[in-house]
Each structure stands twice: as structure tokens, then as C-alpha cells.
Amino acid sequence: MISVNRNGEVWVFAEQHEGNLEDIGLELLGRARTLGDTLGVKVGAVLIGDEVKRLTEKLCHYGADKVYVLEHPLLEHYQANSYGKVIYDLIHKYEPQIMIYGASACGRDLAPRVASAAKAGLTADCTDLQIGDHENKDVVHKNLLLQIRPAFGGNIIATIINYDRWPQMATVREGVMPMPEPLTARKHEIIAEKVHLTHDELPIEILNEHKREKKVNLKASRIVVSGGAGVGSKENFRLIWDLANALGAAPGATRAAVDLGFIDRDHQVGQTGTTVRPSLYIAVGISGAIQHQAGMGESQKIIAINNDPQAPIFDIAHYKVIGDLNEIVPKMIKAIKARV
Amino acid sequence: MAYNCVVSVKQVPDTKKITGEAMNDDGTVNRGSLPAIFNPEDLNALELALDIKDKYGGKVTVITMGLPAASAILRESLYRGADDAVLITDRRCAASDTLATSYILSCAVKKLDYDIVLCGRQAIDGDTAQVGPQLAEKLGIPQITYLEELLSLEEKVITARRNIGNGWQEVKCKLPVLLTVIDEANEPRVAVAKRLMKYKKARTPVEIQMQLKQDNPHASDEELKQLGRTKTEELEKKGLLIKQWDLDYLGADLQWCGRDGSPTKVHRIQSVVLTARESKTIEPSDKGVADMIHELISDKTIS
Numbered sequence: 001m002i003s004v005n006r007n008g009e010v011w012v013f014a015e016q017h018e019g020n021l022e023d024i025g026l027e028l029l030g031r032a033r034t035l036g037d038t039l040g041v042k043v044g045a046v047l048i049g050d051e052v053k054r055l056t057e058k059l060c061h062y063g064a065d066k067v068y069v070l071e072h073p074l075l076e077h078y079q080a081n082s083y084g085k086v087i088y089d090l091i092h093k094y095e096p097q098i099m100i101y102g103a104s105a106c107g108r109d110l111a112p113r114v115a116s117a118a119k120a121g122l123t124a125d126c127t128d129l130q131i132g133d134h135e136n137k138d139v140v141h142k143n144l145l146l147q148i149r150p151a152f153g154g155n156i157i158a159t160i161i162n163y164d165r166w167p168q169m170a171t172v173r174e175g176v177m178p179m180p181e182p183l184t185a186r187k188h189e190i191i192a193e194k195v196h197l198t199h200d201e202l203p204i205e206i207l208n209e210h211k212r213e214k215k216v217n218l219k220a221s222r223i224v225v226s227g228g229a230g231v232g233s234k235e236n237f238r239l240i241w242d243l244a245n246a247l248g249a250a251p252g253a254t255r256a257a258v259d260l261g262f263i264d265r266d267h268q269v270g271q272t273g274t275t276v277r278p279s280l281y282i283a284v285g286i287s288g289a290i291q292h293q294a295g296m297g298e299s300q301k302i303i304a305i306n307n308d309p310q311a312p313i314f315d316i317a318h319y320k321v322i323g324d325l326n327e328i329v330p331k332m333i334k335a336i337k338a339r340v
Numbered sequence: 341m342a343y344n345c346v347v348s349v350k351q352v353p354d355t356k357k358i359t360g361e362a363m364n365d366d367g368t369v370n371r372g373s374l375p376a377i378f379n380p381e382d383l384n385a386l387e388l389a390l391d392i393k394d395k396y397g398g399k400v401t402v403i404t405m406g407l408p409a410a411s412a413i414l415r416e417s418l419y420r421g422a423d424d425a426v427l428i429t430d431r432r433c434a435a436s437d438t439l440a441t442s443y444i445l446s447c448a449v450k451k452l453d454y455d456i457v458l459c460g461r462q463a464i465d466g467d468t469a470q471v472g473p474q475l476a477e478k479l480g481i482p483q484i485t486y487l488e489e490l491l492s493l494e495e496k497v498i499t500a501r502r503n504i505g506n507g508w509q510e511v512k513c514k515l516p517v518l519l520t521v522i523d524e525a526n527e528p529r530v531a532v533a534k535r536l537m538k539y540k541k542a543r544t545p546v547e548i549q550m551q552l553k554q555d556n557p558h559a560s561d562e563e564l565k566q567l568g569r570t571k572t573e574e575l576e577k578k579g580l581l582i583k584q585w586d587l588d589y590l591g592a593d594l595q596w597c598g599r600d601g602s603p604t605k606v607h608r609i610q611s612v613v614l615t616a617r618e619s620k621t622i623e624p625s626d627k628g629v630a631d632m633i634h635e636l637i638s639d640k641t642i643s
Contacts, residue, residue, distance in 0.1 A: 001603075080473065080483055105504040109485045112470040116442060116477035119596075121603030124468035134607050146607060152355050152465060157610045165603035203482035204511050207499065211507040223642070247642060280641045301641055303632070314619075319632055323624030331626055335633040336642070 001119040001165045006143070008097030008167065009066070010036040013087070013110070014045040014059055015102055017078075021055050023179065023219075024102030026062040028172060030180030031129055032100060033063035038131045039143060041097070044068055046090065048083055050076035053190070060188030062180055067188060068094075072195040074202055078106055082201045084113040090193060091118055096167050098145050100129065103171035111171050121162035123147035123170045127294070134161045144168065150271065150294055175219050175275035215266040218250050223280045226252035226269055226296070229260060230285025230306060230325065237262040239329045240284060246336045252276070254292050270295035285325050288313025305329070342397035343455040343493065343515070345389035348445055348475065349382040349402055349417065351410040352465040378413045381460030383528040385521040388490060389458050390421045390529065396493060398455070399423045403448050405433055405441060408546045414582050418539035419531035426452075427544050430586040432598045438466075440601035442474035447590040449479060455496065457518040461486060469520070476518035484511055485520045542580040545572055 002008075010032045014025040029045060036043040045064035047055060049071065056067040070086050091099065091114070099114075101107035103125045115122035128148040134141045141163040147170045151158045162168050218224055225247065227240035237257070244251040252269040253262060269276055271294040281299035286292060288304070288311055296302070297316055304317035305325050314320045321328055353374035389400045402417040404410050405428040414425035428448050436444065449457055457479065462469035469485075476483035488503040496515040501508050503522055543551070548571050552564050559567070575581040587597055595601060622628045636642045 080476075080485075084477070105486060105502075105506075108469050109473060109483070112438070112468075112473035113477045113483070115439060115470070116474035119439065119603070121437065121439065122470060123604060124466075124470055132607075134605075136605075144607075147604075151467075152353075158606060159608040159610075160604050161607040162603040162605060203517075204484070204513050206509060207512055208510040209507065210509075214506060280636065301636070318619050319622050320619055321622045321624055321629070321632075328624050328629060331624075331629040332633060334626075335630040338630070339633060339637055 002092060002095045002167060004164065004166050005095055005097060006039075007041060008095050009042045009044045010039065011044045011046055011068075011096040011099040011167075012064070013099065013101040013107065014047045014055070014064075014067070015104060015106055016047065016049050016052055016055060017106075019049070019052060019055070021058060022102065022104065024104055024107070024172075024174045025059070027174070027177040027179050028100050028102060029059065029063035031172075031177045032098075033180065035098060035129060035131060035145070036065075039097070042066055044094075044096065046070070046087065046099075048075050048078075048086060050074075053192075056188060056190050058182075060186050061182035061184050063186075065189065067190050069190055069192045070195050071192070072197055074197045074199070075195065077206055078110070079202060079204045079206075080109050080113045081203055082197055083110055084117060085201050086193075086195055086197070087114050088117045091167060099167045099169045101169070101171045103173045107171050111169060115169055118167070120165055120167055120169055121160075123149060123160040125149050126170045126172045127176050129170060129172065134163060136163070145170070150290075173275055175277070178277065215264055216250050216252075218252055218267070218269060218274045218276050221250035221276070222278055223247050223249035223282070224252045224269065224276050224278045224296070224299075225249045225282045225284065226254065226267075226286060227257050227262065227284045228254040228286030228292075229256040230287070231257060231262060232285070234260075234262045236326070239325070243282065243284070243329050243333055246333045249280075249282075252296075254286050254289070283313050283317070284329060286313050287311045288316065341495065343392055344398045344453050345392055345400045345456045345458060346449050346452050346454045347382070347386050347389045347400065347402045347417070347422070347458045348449075348471070349386065349404050349413055349460070350379045350463045351376050351404065351406050351413045352379045352463050353377075355464050376409065376412070378416055379460055379463045379465075381462060381521060381523050382413075383460070384523050384525050385458040385460045385519070386417055386420060386422065387526045387528040388487070388519070388521050389456070391526065392456065392490070392493065393421070393423075399453075401426065401452055401454075403428060403445065403452075405429070405436075405444055405448075408544065408550075411544045411547060411582055414544075415539055415542055416531065418542055419536045420529055421532065421535065424583070425542070426583040426585060428585050428590070429544075429546065432587050432594060435599040435602060436597060437602035437604045438468055438470040438474055439603060440597050442471050442478055443596045443601060444587070444590065444592055445471070445475050446478035447587075447592045448585060449475070451585075451590070455515045456498070457481070457516070459518065459520050461520045461522045472518060472520035479516075479518065481516045481518055482513050483518045483520070484513060487519045487521050488524050490525075539580065541575075541578075542582050543575060544582040544584040546584060548572055548575070
């Protein structure tokens with residue numbers, strides 16, 4: 001653990017896979033930039049791998065003042081022990097006040113390992129990060145990282161802080177923070193760190209890896225049309241596909257619809273699926289469980305179609321269409337085809 | 341070759357059953373109003389351990405940290421096939437975050453003989469998935485998270501397939517290792533009737549005391565103590581005593597336990613209040629729908 005220090009930087013773990021930066025690290029840099037500016041400290045990206053230096057420029061464009069580069073042949077592939085060790089060493093050398101990670105398969109494997117070694121706090125799956133004060137027994141701790149996350153299956157929003165053992169660490173889900181606009185004029189400082197590693201720090205041997213392209217890119221779509229359990233059957237889910245096709249939209253689904261086998265899990269929107277923030281989100285036959293709302297509540301416009309006027313989805317919808325989806329969706333398709 | 345497994349499990353409130361009544365006015369959750377259940381993915385971890393025992397032999401020990409009532413899931417583990425169960429209970433564990441919890445669990449696991457430590461990927465009350473990797477770090481052993489299939493176990497070397505969200509990865513590692521198991525890994529077995537009949541009488545020392553107090557309302561503390569000793573010995577002989585460890589027994593350093601040992605603190609809890617938005621109700625008619633689409637095309641939401 002490191003002591004509380006107000007000059008410490010704000011760091012982001014810049015996840016890369018086979019020499020390509022993952023979006024999540026860039027998304028986090030956007031928020032880290034805001035946090036760093038609020039605190040008046042620099043933003044650092046931590047880039048780990050083998051021969052990854054060419055990625056530093058992009059990290060600066062997305063908000064990093066500095067890139068800490070840790071290169072070593074043994075760091076070519078991620079594993080918790082080796083990456084955890086080099087991050088632990090880096091934290092103790094430079095004492096950042098904040099370090100954030102993506103809540104990806106890699107980040108959720110790595111961050112707790114670092115937190116345990118550093119005896120630091122860690123908050124999982126934050127949906128928001130801010131700077132604020134915390135009062136405890138008449139002592140005011142100023143400018144802490146407010147780590148905001150849903151808890152209890154999404155029924156409460158908890159704000160977590162850590163004021164006595166630093167760094168303050170958190171993981172953030174992909175798609176929750178908007179991707180910042182890159183600024184190509186930003187100057188960048190590279191700090192190449194010497195890495196000391198032995199094979200002992202690589203207990204895992206990776207035998208085989210298979211990356212699977214997701215069947216749909218929900219995050220990149222301007223319009224998402226999602227169906228819920230109310231659609232009724234896999235056959236009837238055709239309506240969702242047809243409406244999505246008419247709009248050039250991506251088809252999404254609730255967890256319930258996925259569990260019922262209406263559509264592949266790749267299409268799932270929500271707390272345990274993909275987080276989306278499209279210009280338009282059309283929720284068809286979706287009651288609007290809080291877990292689903294967690295993945296689409298930030299959409300700019302929401303149309304909800306449901307025959308139950310009490311469905312919670314109507315509380316967040318901009319356009320409420322109360323009625324039978326089997327009649328309304330074809331009417332929508334017809335109206336779109338007539339206009340576009 | 342036999343392998344000893346330690347499975348770390350948690351009793352959790354059933355967050356799927358949450359309703360308005362489960363929320364206190366200050367926005368905190370009234371845990372008492374929700375049924376307490378075996379954390380679902382911990383059952384997958386237990387199943388994998390029992391599967392290893394069936395195939396290779398060895399012992400399965402289940403541990404949990406919690407209130408005395410958490411012994412319910414230890415009994416459930418015994419019904420399903422666990423050999424031994426340990427309850428870690430101590431008031432000084434209260435308010436432990438994931439770091440303090442993993443420290444306390446590591447003290448307990450170090451007292452046991454293990455080749456493989458298993459955890460569910462995450463608990464449904466917090467969904468952090470942090471305790472597994474933190475426990476592995478505290479034990480100084482590697483971790484294989486998101487295990488979806490155990491491929492082989494030979495000569496103290498494990499190969500397994502991990503689900504990494506957008507694909508999978510096959511990894512190999514020497515034991516000891518910590519595994520976190522996902523729900524796709526297996527279908528947990530149900531309780532065995534014969535074991536249920538036997539182990540429903542299994543008790544922790546604290547449960548024995550509570551029962552004796554209830555049955556002997558006029559007994560002095562000294563008498564209760566004596567009765568407790570007799571009952572404990574009796575259950576132990578029958579193999580029905582659930583072990584109960586406190587922080588003193590674990591030799592835990594109190595500065596890393598409970599509130600003091602937890603760097604994360606709650607700043608604020610809010611119940612989810614849906615933000616009211618400016619909204620229109622659309623007539624489900626041809627005209628209503630067409631007007632809505634027209635409006636969305638005009639403001640360039642639909643292009």
C-alpha cells in the first residue's frame with residue numbers, strides 16, 4: 001500500500017491484445033482526463049506487452065500526458081502474475097493516487113490481484129467516477145475518487161471511497177464511459193521502464209486461444225432495436241430483426257429473451273451484457289428490469305412498446321407506445337419504409 | 341492420484357427476489373427480508389470439486405465466512421457430498437470488504453491441506469468477482485478464472501478452458517492453483533437423500549449453544565457450558581460437528597480484518613430512482629406510429 005498523496009497521477013491500464021489497443025482503455029482515458037484536470041495532476045497510461053511502443057501515440061491522442069511502457073518478451077501474453085507484479089512495482093515507484101482498469105475478462109482477473117498485493121481498495125464495475133469530498137467523524141477528506149456502482153442486483157447505487165490506503169482503484173465496464181474525441185496535437189511523454197521478470201512469474205502456460213467475433217456490434221450502432229420476453233417466441237423475434245433491418249439498426253435483447261433462446265447471447269443488452277448508448281433505443285416487449293436499464297438507460301432517445309402500461313420501461317421512455325407489439329411493430333416498419 | 345479441494349462458498353440474499361419492501365427508507369437493503377441462499381456459482385465450484393473427488397479421490401472441504409446462520413449452506417454442501425465443513429464466524433469480521441475477506445479466508449485455507457482452491461466466479465450480492473483472485477494472491481498461488489471446463493488433471497498439473505467473454509483460452513498450470521468457476525461449467529448435483537438424513541443433524545458449536553439455551557431456559561451458564569461440551573463431543577464422534585473457527589484460532593492479524601482491514605468504505609447508498617423524463621404517449625394507431633417515425637426522421641434520430 002502507498003500513502004495518501006495529493007500529487008499522485010491518475011492512471012489507466014491500457015489493455016492491449018496482440019498489439020492492438022482495446023477500446024476500453026481509450027474510453028477510460030477520456031474520464032481519466034477529466035479526473036486529472038479536476039485534481040490538477042497528470043494522466044498516465046500503463047502499457048504492458050512486448051514491442052508495443054508504437055501504441056503510445058494513440059494513447060496520448062485519447063488523453064494521456066504520459067505513457068509508462070513496460071516491455072519484455074515474457075509480457076507478450078497477459079497473465080495475472082506477471083502483469084500484476086510489474087504493475088505493483090510501478091505503483092510503488094511512482095505512487096499514483098488513482099488507477100482504473102477495464103472490467104473486461106482481463107481487467108477483472110488482474111485488478112484484484114494487484115489490489116491484494118498492494119493492500120489497496122478496489123471497486124468493481126463502476127458506472128461513474130467523480131471527484132468529491134467525504135466527511136467522516138468531523139474529518140473531511142477532500143478530492144477523493146467517488147466510485148459509483150450498482151449493487152444488490154442493480155437495486156441500489158453505492159458510492160465507494162477509500163481515504164486511507166491508496167491508490168484508489170476501480171474497474172469500469174466497457175461502453176459505460178463515452179469514447180473521447182482524439183486530439184492529435186497532444187504531446188506525449190514516454191517513460192520506458194526496465195522490467196525484471198523470471199519464468200517463476202509465469203505459472204500459467206497458454207496452450208490455445210480462440211477469439212470469437214461477436215455476432216453483432218451493439219456498441220457501434222446508432223440505433224438498437226431490442227426484444228424482451230414479451231416478444232413470445234423465437235419465431236416471433238423475426239419482428240425485431242425486421243424492424244432492425246428497416247432502420248439499419250442492431251438487434252438487441254434482454255437477458256430473459258436470451259435465456260429463452262430467442263436470440264444469441266451476443267445480442268444481450270444490460271448489466272451482464274453489453275452497455276449501449278445509441279441515438280435511439282427501441283424496447284419491444286421489454287418490462288425494463290433495472291439490470292436491463294443499466295445497459296441502455298443512457299440512450300439519447302428511447303421508444304418503449306409494451307402492452308402493460310405499468311411496465312417500468314415506460315418510466316424512462318421518451319415515446320410510450322402502449323399496445324400489442326405484434327400490431328405496432330409492423331406499423332412502424334410500414335411507416336419507415338414509406339419515408340426513407 | 342488424489343487431490344484435496346477446498347471450496348470457498350458464501351450465503352447471499354436472493355437478489356432476484358428483491359422488491360420494494362426489501363428496501364429501507366434510507367436506501368439501504370433490508371437483508372433480513374430476503375431469503376438467504378447458496379450463492380449460485382459457488383454451487384458450480386462445489387460441483388467441480390465433487391467431480392474431482394469422484395474421479396481422482398481426495399477430500400472436499402467447504403469453508404464459509406459469515407454469521408452463524410451461514411452454516412445452512414455448509415449443511416447443504418454436506419448433503420451434496422462434501423467431506424468436511426468449516427464456518428468462520430467472528431464479530432470482528434463484520435464490514436470486511438473483498439480485501440479483508442480474502443485475507444481472513446486465506447488464514448483459514450492455510451490451515452487446511454489443499455491442492456486446489458475453488459470459488460464461484462462471483463457472488464450475486466456484490467458481483468465483484470474479486471475475492472477469488474485476491475485469495476489466490478494472498479495464498480501465493482496462481483489463479484485460473486472463469487473456468488468453464490476442466491480438461492485434465494494429471495500428476496499435479498491441471499489444464500482447463502477459460503471463458504474470456506469474446507472467446508476461450510486453454511491454459512495449463514501446476515498445482516496448487518485457485519479456480520473460479522462459472523455457471524456454464526456444470527450442472528450442480530442435488531442432495532443425496534441418505535446424506536441429507538445424516539447431515540441434517542450436523543451443527544456448529546454456536547448452534548449447539550443456542551439450542552441448549554432454548555431447551556434449558558433455567559440452566560446456569562456453567563451448566564450450559566457442560567451440556568455444550570457433552571453435546572459437541574457426541575456430534576464429533578458421529579462426524580456431525582461442523583468446525584467453527586474465529587479470528588483468534590486463525591491467528592489473523594486484526595489490522596487486516598473487518599472495518600479496519602477494509603480500504604473501501606461506503607460514502608453513500610441511494611436506492612435507484614428512475615429519472616422522470618419528458619415523454620409522450622403515442623397512439624398505437626397507423627397515424628400515431630407514422631407521426632412518431634416522422635418526428636424522429638425530422639430531428640435526424642433516424643437517417
